[in-house]
Amino acid sequence: MLFIALKLIHLFSIVIWVGGMFFAHFFLRPAVQELEAPVRVKLMRDxxxxFFQVVLILVxxxxxxxxGMIGEMHRMAAGAGAKFNMPLSxxxxxxxxxxxxAVFGHIRFALYKRLNTAVEAKNWPAGGAALGSIxxxxxxxxxxxxxIIAAIRFPLS
Structure with missing residues (x-):
């Protein structure tokens, strides 16, 4: 039962994280391109x-x-007197x-900091450059x- 709960938490967290990136990249960003730089850069910063506050929790x-799932598999295998070999996938x-x-850490703690600093200084070109890096x-x-999602659906082993 614990494994199922862990897998559900894992799956929901990944769906929200990856889905949020997909939404921001393919729908939000193109929609705000027509806005003036001060409005666009502030809106994207906000x-x-x-989003990054939620992703910190999701990570x-x-x-x-x-x-936890890896540990549970080890525990269940040991309980059955078997050895657990983690699948290649x-x-x-x-x-x-x-x-x-690690990439999220760079985005959140380096690039987003640059974006926030640019917005506070009303330096719209620097804010646009930070958004481009993000x-x-x-x-x-x-x-x-x-x-990763494909690896779940089509495992290598």
């Missing part, structure tokens, strides 16, 4: 700030639930997931997230 939930998902967490890293993280 929206991304709210913790993904890590805790992911490590889990190894790939874990490695890519840790890369996603967009590129979000696109990279989104691609990783979609690869």
């Amino acid at each position: 929206v991304l700030g709210r 913790l939930l993904v890590l805790i639930s992911g490590f 889990w190894i790939v998902m874990s490695a890519l997931g840790l890369i996603m967490v 967009r590129k890293w979000v696109a990279f993280n989104l691609a990783l997230g979609l690869v």
